Amino acid sequence: MMNAATMAEPLTLSQGDTIEKVLIAQKGRKVTIRLGSSEDLSGTVKEVNGSLVQLSELNGKEFYDAVIATKSIAAVIIRTR
Numbered sequence: 001m002m003n004a005a006t007m008a009e010p011l012t013l014s015q016g017d018t019i020e021k022v023l024i025a026q027k028g029r030k031v032t033i034r035l036g037s038s039e040d041l042s043g044t045v046k047e048v049n050g051s052l053v054q055l056s057e058l059n060g061k062e063f064y065d066a067v068i069a070t071k072s073i074a075a076v077i078i079r080t081r
Contacts, residue, residue, distance in 0.1 A: 023053050042059040051069060051070055053073075
């Protein structure tokens with residue numbers, strides 16, 4: 001049985017939301033970022049500063065972080081259930 005800590009929250013979008021705002025709302029949570037090159041990077045959103053996002057604890061590379069230009073992000077994939 002899943003407890004409240006492991007359950008994901010539903011994703012809601014508002015008028016005027018951007019990739020940056022979605023990522024800021026996910027700070028501290030695990031996401032997958034799909035780049036325009038169709039490459040996926042999964043990890044925890046550590047920081048977002050408008051033009052860059054820092055992912056920490058990358059899947060398969062837990063001792064590494066990634067800094068990604070938000071303009072190169074095609075999609076943010078978020079677990080909702």
